[in-house]
Amino acid sequence: MQGNSELDRFFRPDSVAIIGASRNPGKAGNVILENIIANDYQGRLYPVNPNVDGVLGLRCYPSVRDLPEAPDLAILAVPAAGITAAIQDCAQKGVRALVATTSGFAEVDRVGADLQQEILTLARRAGIRIMGPNTSGITSTPHNLVASIYPLGKLKKGSVSVISQTGNFATHTMRWMLTGESLGICRFAGLGNKIDVDEAELLEYFGNDPATKAVAMYLEGFKNAKGFLHTARRVCRVKPLIALKSGRTTSGIRAVASHTASLASNDTIVDATFRQAGVVRLTSYIGLVDTIKLLSFQPVPSGNRVAVLTPSGAMGIVAADACERLGLRIAELSPEAFDKLSAIFPDYVNVGNPIDIWGAALVHGVYQAYRTGMQAALEDDGIDVVYPILTLSPRSVFSTEEFDPEGLSFIPELSRQYPHKVVMVGISGDKAYYEVAKKYLEERSIPVYLPVEPALEALAYVSRCRQYMDAV
Amino acid sequence: MQGNSELDRFFRPDSVAIIGASRNPGKAGNVILENIIANDYQGRLYPVNPNVDGVLGLRCYPSVRDLPEAPDLAILAVPAAGITAAIQDCAQKGVRALVATTSGFAEVDRVGADLQQEILTLARRAGIRIMGPNTSGITSTPHNLVASIYPLGKLKKGSVSVISQTGNFATHTMRWMLTGESLGICRFAGLGNKIDVDEAELLEYFGNDPATKAVAMYLEGFKNAKGFLHTARRVCRVKPLIALKSGRTTSGIRAVASHTASLASNDTIVDATFRQAGVVRLTSYIGLVDTIKLLSFQPVPSGNRVAVLTPSGAMGIVAADACERLGLRIAELSPEAFDKLSAIFPDYVNVGNPIDIWGAALVHGVYQAYRTGMQAALEDDGIDVVYPILTLSPRSVFSTEEFDPEGLSFIPELSRQYPHKVVMVGISGDKAYYEVAKKYLEERSIPVYLPVEPALEALAYVSRCRQYMDAV
Numbered sequence A, B: 001m002q003g004n005s006e007l008d009r010f011f012r013p014d015s016v017a018i019i020g021a022s023r024n025p026g027k028a029g030n031v032i033l034e035n036i037i038a039n040d041y042q043g044r045l046y047p048v049n050p051n052v053d054g055v056l057g058l059r060c061y062p063s064v065r066d067l068p069e070a071p072d073l074a075i076l077a078v079p080a081a082g083i084t085a086a087i088q089d090c091a092q093k094g095v096r097a098l099v100a101t102t103s104g105f106a107e108v109d110r111v112g113a114d115l116q117q118e119i120l121t122l123a124r125r126a127g128i129r130i131m132g133p134n135t136s137g138i139t140s141t142p143h144n145l146v147a148s149i150y151p152l153g154k155l156k157k158g159s160v161s162v163i164s165q166t167g168n169f170a171t172h173t174m175r176w177m178l179t180g181e182s183l184g185i186c187r188f189a190g191l192g193n194k195i196d197v198d199e200a201e202l203l204e205y206f207g208n209d210p211a212t213k214a215v216a217m218y219l220e221g222f223k224n225a226k227g228f229l230h231t232a233r234r235v236c237r238v239k240p241l242i243a244l245k246s247g248r249t250t251s252g253i254r255a256v257a258s259h260t261a262s263l264a265s266n267d268t269i270v271d272a273t274f275r276q277a278g279v280v281r282l283t284s285y286i287g288l289v290d291t292i293k294l295l296s297f298q299p300v301p302s303g304n305r306v307a308v309l310t311p312s313g314a315m316g317i318v319a320a321d322a323c324e325r326l327g328l329r330i331a332e333l334s335p336e337a338f339d340k341l342s343a344i345f346p347d348y349v350n351v352g353n354p355i356d357i358w359g360a361a362l363v364h365g366v367y368q369a370y371r372t373g374m375q376a377a378l379e380d381d382g383i384d385v386v387y388p389i390l391t392l393s394p395r396s397v398f399s400t401e402e403f404d405p406e407g408l409s410f411i412p413e414l415s416r417q418y419p420h421k422v423v424m425v426g427i428s429g430d431k432a433y434y435e436v437a438k439k440y441l442e443e444r445s446i447p448v449y450l451p452v453e454p455a456l457e458a459l460a461y462v463s464r465c466r467q468y469m470d471a472v
Helices: A028-038 A081-094 A110-126 A172-181 A199-208 A223-235 A250-257 A267-277 A287-297 A313-325 A333-342 A358-364 A366-379 A408-417 A431-442 A453-470 B027-037 B080-093 B112-126 B172-181 B197-208 B225-235 B250-257 B267-277 B284-298 B314-327 B335-344 B359-363 B365-380 B410-417 B431-442 B454-472
Strands: A015-019 A044-048 A075-076 A097-100 A130-131 A136-140 A145-148 A160-164 A187-190 A214-219 A240-246 A278-284 A305-310 A385-391 A427-431 B017-018 B046-047 B073-076 B097-099 B130-131 B135-139 B145-148 B158-163 B186-190 B213-218 B241-245 B280-284 B305-310 B383-392 B425-428
Touching: A015 A081, A015 A145, A015 A278, A028 A044, A028 A358, A075 A081, A075 B225, A081 A097, A081 A110, A136 A431, A136 A453, A160 A199, A160 A287, A172 A287, A172 B431, A187 B172, A187 B305, A214 A287, A223 A267, A240 A267, A240 A453, A250 A427, A250 B172, A250 B314, A267 A278, A278 A287, A278 A453, A287 B365, A287 B454, A305 A313, A305 A366, A305 B241, A305 B383, A313 A385, A313 B158, A313 B250, A313 B280, A333 A358, A333 A366, A358 A366, A358 B365, A366 A385, A366 A408, A385 A431, A385 A453, A385 B225, A408 B097, A408 B267, A427 A431, A427 A453, A427 B046, B017 B027, B017 B080, B027 B145, B027 B359, B073 B080, B080 B097, B080 B112, B112 B130, B135 B158, B158 B197, B158 B284, B172 B284, B197 B213, B197 B225, B213 B284, B225 B267, B241 B267, B241 B454, B267 B280, B280 B284, B280 B454, B305 B314, B314 B454, B335 B359, B335 B365, B359 B365, B365 B410, B425 B431, B425 B454
Parallel strands: A015 A044, A015 A075, A075 A097, A097 A130, A160 A187, A160 A214, A214 A240, A240 A278, A305 A385, A385 A427, B017 B046, B017 B073, B073 B097, B097 B130, B158 B186, B158 B213, B213 B241, B241 B280, B305 B383, B383 B425
Antiparallel strands: A136 A145, A136 A187, B135 B145, B135 B186
């Protein structure tokens, strides 16, 4: 194991045991192992199950005590009833890090809460660090380790690391990000009931992690608010921190209580804490995914001055409204940008921002109009973000022609030429065309959204992160 | 032509002339005709173009004066330079209704504004009503008439009619609704520069139209605010009225001026007018599409009491937060609903709303858990809206199995059994599974959204419509 933090055992283990490995599809002990295999984990892998000889082509060991070595990390997928014995075995073998996917503890009842306390005492005595219980697992793509209880398959590597109180984001949401958004992540930790490893310690770890460019969090409560505040204040200066903290409202707080046994905090205090800590607070689940995508694919822009390009005057106006509402600015074009645009627009067009490319498209073709407009905006020192909105459809009602996304190659090309500026794209029109264009662009690190607001909402969050980063 | 309103000539014409019909794919005069043909228009169709004998298999007439009859409706797709002559021909022939897709008028310059005034005078003198100019066209699916300058193809019939100042919603957005959301519309009118037919008159027409269940609007300014207010006040009592009025902000107002030559109104006055008029004002483009979908597929609920079903505690909490923020209520379960749910949940689960179906799913299977939970909620008189959030993925990482949506048939079945309650669905997980499930459900009138907020935002708008409707 490389590294010098205790948490390296979780994120950079040279060997992993899966205690409760199973042959039954759909069982956590089966899915975890499938995920690990699908992601080409390079370390030594030890399925543990006393009832079978092998699982998924790997030799199975009856107990962790029978392994040829003390694995750096043990992942527990046994029922709550078997967890004490499993931890005792781990202690005896010398295991020092444990991810407990098992549920049925404080989130369920008093008996579960007592059991949870008991395993914590056991682990402390043996010097074992625990993530969970009631966690969906752990993921570390720089280390090719994906150990989730949910069928994720081969993850893409990404640059945003995620801390989540619940399985939500490491499970179906991550599968959506992967299959629906061409989006990978860097590392993921599911806190679950966080009896030991907590949000503050993970934030510290991801803050020091060179592979992590930004940290996204889903939290329901704090275990260590003071430590979190202290760490966040430092980390927010070097990388964006965004969080969805639920239990904002009376209804939400009631729902939290029965979920992860967290005491929901007073929401006004949470708001103030986040502001002091430099954590940008999101208000929606869907905004979290959209913002992770923008952070993953594009740089943090220097400012909030946006150029919008669209063939639809109406969309331009709606985008301008959205920018102002969200604290973004519709940039004034520089005289140079104005001249470059005027050169390709017919005389009757009032050149301005939002840039209505329709007039130029009629003369020079749609792609040439976007390309010239984008280039003029990217060269303009007064513009930080360029947001073309495309409308894609076949030219004819009766066309069955497939969309050739290569025509859009100028977008990633321009983005690469101006690596400090943000390029993000909105697409409307034909669904099939949209999907082909979205995949093509997102595989080339250009985030694509439905028009008009989602891209701007994500940008507004990222811009607020920049304000903390500028405050160094 | 049936009906007794002047606007019937636009929405129920027995004969239509396309002046400027073209053989060139992509040209407005070609696309309009393709759309009309693709939608099986049942009336008599007359392409007009002096330079060709036929277009798209139809005989072409040199001038509108050569037609065998005065068509109920003429659609103009000639350049601005030819519009005066075309209108003179129409006047001579006895045409009484005209859709002018031609652009290059007040939205461009002073000369255009003068020309616009000239054609209005011409039309008035001849008793011709004009929609436009600078409009994307007109659509009336109950009449099988789709005359858009954008390639839409065969539209689905729907129940929401749309009034839009610009082409936006009748073009790429409508193509998106059709191909991406399995969503049709009832009628559409693009106002354009609205030199004659205006928002108030169209609202009156759609208000009296039995085929129109709700009216959605995109506006940049008012031509006849007083008439609009007067009409809306009456119409909002019988059907939902929603509007996206752009030019809310300084940036937006600047952008409006160069778009449709509207003077943007003081936004505070617009807000007040909408409130008085019973028009629910939306703040986002994407919200308009989402809300049209909900209005199209589901009834207007009696109240705002929501039951959320999800296998993810976190999503339940986020949904509860969103409900409260949006003015919706997380319903208290009735004792009967509580008992029905308790019967299928393991003892350790705290039954409540949001309903975390995971415990029941482990015992009875996922679909059975949703079905029982939904039925209990639908039978509960204290619940108006049932919102299951599904997470769909293959059971195994290595599965290539396709998703069989028939397993979800219980959702439309239950919805049909409780026709006065709203059922809307959120789906996360695997993109391919999502798409198959979405298509299956939306073809059966169950609206599907990405979790968590979009469905609730649309519902919040619809609930506000209900408040005006209750005020009869």
